[in-house]
Amino acid sequence: MKSPKRLARIAGLLYLLVGIFGGFAEGFVYPKLYVAGNAAATAANVTANPGLARLGVVSDLLDQTFFVLLALTLYVLLKQVNKNVARAMVVFVLLAVAITCLNAVFEFEGLRVATGAVDTSSLGTSGTNALILVLLDVQHYGIFVAQIFFGLWLAPLGYLAYKSGWFPKPLGITLMVAAGVYLVDLFVAFLLPGLSTEIHGFLGIVPAIAEISMVLFLVIFGVRIPKPAKQDERALALA
Known part of the structure; x- marks a missing residue:
């Protein structure tokens, strides 16, 4: 009875680390570096x-490392609910991790390029600035591509949480809705x-609620395991 709770709390701590490192990289570092369409400013x-910038790269790599460990821990925890769905969850995470690391x-x-480690003097200042912007532009839109799988992994996670009986059913439903919202965004x-610039913030509300709630539930409660019936307890005692 203690093992699922322990696994769930480990998953919660890993999920928290994913949020910390990912939030630092995407919410703090990148906005200070990347200015869309402005090569000179970027x-x-x-x-x-x-x-x-180096901290942002390292944070991203740590974020994705913890993300893989999170998926594997949740797989061990939830595979008994539906092994195929749990495998799909891990596959979506691995795809998201591969894209984000790239x-x-x-x-x-x-x-x-910006620090001169790559010689681009033949391009001139404007050409070098343009190259830096292109590289960060690829990174920026690559995050959107990875978002396909950041969203999709929540669907099997929500389904497994809903079916397991170890989590509040509204939490499982909210995770599945969040998967759809990520894809819409x-x-x-x-x-x-x-339109995206106007509604992006609103579309982030449901995923934020779903994932923060999942992290808090895992860290605080682990899982909610129903107490066995008295007959089951007697049978276990006799065995």
Whole structure:
């Protein structure tokens, strides 16, 4: 009875680390470096903050490492509910991790160009600035591509949470809804970029509620295991 709770709390701590490192990289570092469509400003930001850029890359890599460990821990915890669905959850996470780690390489290469580690003198200042912007642009939109799988992994997680009986059913439902919201946010960003800037913040509300609630439940409660019936207790005692 204690093992599932222990596994769930480990998963909760890993999920918390994913949020901390991912939030630092995407919520703090990237907005200070990347200015959409402005090569000179982006290059100046990266050149002036090389240490911050390096921290962003390392944070991303740590974030994705903990994300893989989180998926494996949840797989061990929830595979008894439905092994195929649990496997799908892990596959979605691995795809998201692969894309995000590749994105970090583009950001790091942008830093190398900005700091002169790569000789781009033949391009001139404007050409070098443009190259830095392109590299960070690829990283920026690569995050949106990874969001497909950041969203999709919540669907099997929500289903397993709902079916297991170990979590509040509204939490499982909210996780599955959040998966759909992530996908809507992604496609709006590519198809209707003007609208995306207006509604992106609102679309982030449901996923934030779902994932923060899941983290808190895992860390505080672990899982909610129903007490066995008295007959079951007697049978176990006799056995």
